Amino acid sequence: MTSTHPAVELDGLTKTFGAVTAVDGLSLRVQPGEVVAFLGPNGAGKTTTIDMLLGLARPDAGTVRLLGGTPDDAVARGRVAAVLQTGGLLKDLTVGETVQMTGHFYRHTRPTAEVLERAGIADIADRVVGRCSGGQQQRLRFALALLPDPDLMVLDEPTTGMDVEGRRDFWQALRRDARAGRTVIFATHYLDEADAYADRIVLVRQGRVVADGTTAEIKNLAAGRTVRATLPGADQAALAALPGVDAVEVRGDSVLVRTGDSDAIARHLLTRTTARDVEITSRNLEDAFLALTTEHTGA
Amino acid sequence: MTTLPATPAATRTDRPDEPDRRLPALGGFAPAVLRIELRRVLRNRRTLAFTLIMPGFFFLIFGLPQGGQTLDNGRPVTAYVMISLAVYAAMVATTSAGGAVATERALGWSRQLRLTPLRPTAYVATKLITAMALGLLAVVVEFLVGAAAGVRVPAYVWLLAGLAAWLGSLVFAAFGLFVGYLVPAENVMQFIGPILAVLAMFGGLFVPLEVLPDVLQQVAKFTPVYGVGELSRAPLTGAGVSMAAVANVAFWALVFGVGAARLFRRDTARV
Structure with a gap:
């Protein structure tokens, strides 16, 4: 965390799909160490913004800088990792093999046993992914994201489809892990998640930031x-x-x-x-x- | 005497476990991943059944009954059948391993990979090598079945025929990748399998081309299995390597290779 660059700099991001403007001139700056909730209803442009942030989608206009560089560079150096809604897993690999295999794609990773432990799935390392529950698969995605020990962790509605207990376990794992200095951005449409786990809430609607402040400030909007x-x-x-x-x-x-x-x-x-x-x-x-x-x- | 400048105080000693942020060597390509990939394909019962067990079984029921019969040059017909089935086994093996990208795209794994340092070319290289390893295994198993059942030919025939069958199956690794990038389906082999069987028929792998009607024989020369089949049996028959066979292999390797590369580039382009 020696970098003085912002963890995330989004400037005037715009993305349209046909006649629909999914993201509309969105700008956002996140400093290292912040835990930011990206809060908005379905269709607010959260996922599209995250795709552009990670370099998975190309903005029609605007720029993305992650940790002072391009998203591709941050991904290639293991400085950013993400847990996405749509990222798939290979059903025929075991949980442990999935982590091992992914680990080989990086120059340097945390040990497999450690990330399994931190994600709370060490006990199912030998289980075939196809036989894991949705919550377990999501924690496997989280374990994969922990591998490079990223400076920036991005999570897109990480608890969608989990039951209440699964959601609580997942957030506990994330919180246990929150090492000093790691920047976390998570998209959610659950208010309570944003409230409980973020230092800062960015409210988005129709592809724009409509409110941005500390959790306390956002709550004051409502108090x-x-x-x-x-x-x-x-x-x-x-x-x-x-x-x-x-x-x-x-x-x-x-x-x-x-x-x-x-x-x-x-x-x-x-x-x-x-x-x-x-x-x-x-x-x-x-x-x-x-x-x-x-x-x-x-x- | 020189004076060293003071070293900056803020070195990385404050975080001795600072991760290595250099780019991975070879775009993330790693032999250890090959091992996991091989383990995966060997765990897949369907793959094993179609690439290792079935071709061996075909030899036992279609090849063995012809024991004692010889080709024009005195070599056993069983060797002819064995080599043809080794080509078939290798092409099914490499096609299914290459076609695995379809499954991985359908499952969204390729998207997951885009969040890692693994370069797409390193991914394709891993798939190709896995395909070729499975192809080699398919040839070796078919030859072992043949040898165990009594096929005897000179060592150079084993070697050259085996190499031709194996290397020729590269065409089908490319074909598998091509189809894999064309359709994102979880079980792409369900519809490629029958296509391969028809192509194998035109390549003279199940029955010699000479027994087919003349028109079909002429058509067969332009189908993708013909060249591989001819080249693989040439060491046995002593018929020599025809330019038509070499051109056939080169043409189809180019078609499927370029096709796969184009689709691959389309797949990895951003939207």
Whole structure:
């Protein structure tokens, strides 16, 4: 981890498939050591972005830099490894043979026994891959990704199709492994996974980043309440200066105040201004997620 | 006297286990992987049945009954049958090993490989060598069955016929790769198998071409097994190496080799 380059630099990435724009000018910078959740609904462009990030797909526009170099170079040097949804395994090899074989493709790897252990599949090393459960196969993919001891680990919805217990085991294995300094990016559409395992959440919708912040910041987007009122000519700056106000948005004659103290704001609006039609709504992470990741209609 | 400049303090001693980030030698090609690949093909019962057991069995039921009969030059007919079946065994072996890329593409393994330093050419080289190793094994097993059943020919016939059958099967390793990159199917041999049998018929591997109608004999000369069959039996029959046979092998090697290379490039190109 002597490099001072960002682990990931995506700049204006764009990818279209026919009339569909899957990724739309997406830019993102990830520093070494960050654990980033790439959170968005199905079809948000997460997988396409990851494919371009890894050099599996060519962007129509924009650039990708991994650890200061090209994705191909990072892959060839074992600096980046990935657990993908679509990467297949050979059914006729055993778990151990799959790891051994893959290990020979690199200049240097961690020992087979060690990565099996870390992925939690040392006990099924002799099992033929075709007889492994989906969760076990996913952990095998994880073991393969651990082999080169990568600086950057990319996981695309790694727990899709796993049951609750399988998901928990998988994340525990990942967390146990998270050695100091390894950068991790994982795509997910599970809020709780992003919340539990990431330092930073990048929300994507329709191929764009719609919110990006620490887990706490993203949660704050959702925490508290929103006070909405009809208030022509609202003084946005004055409202924003009130204690406990996180954000103020003016839409025509309406004003929306996001706050941790909705009572005080409502009292202020009703007693000190000409506001009427005051509404107070609470928001949770789910709402924030939905609000940020679903298409606005009108407005 | 010279003064050495101070060495930078920040060497890599802080992380003695810093991974070696150099590129792998030979694009990731490794003999150890060949060993695993060979183990895989030898574990596959279907492959073993069609490349090692069936051709040997064919010899016992079609070759042995002709014991005592001789060719024009006095050599045993059983050797003629044995060599023909060795060519058949080798071509099925190399085609199925080359065609394994179809399975690996269908399963998504080739995509998984793109996330490793393994270069596509090193992957294809591994498949080719595995195919040729299985082809060699197929020839050796057929010859062992023949020898055990009493086929006796001079040493140079064993050697040259065996080499021709084996090296000629390179055409079919390329054919297997070609088909493997053409169709991503989990069991590509299910439809290649019958095609190979027809080609083997036209190559004179099951019955001598002379017994076929004249038109078919002429057509046969342009099919991909003809050249390999002729060249492999030449040391036995003493008929000499015909230019037609050599041209046939060269032509089909080129067709399948170039075809496989083009499809391979299409497969590894990015979308």
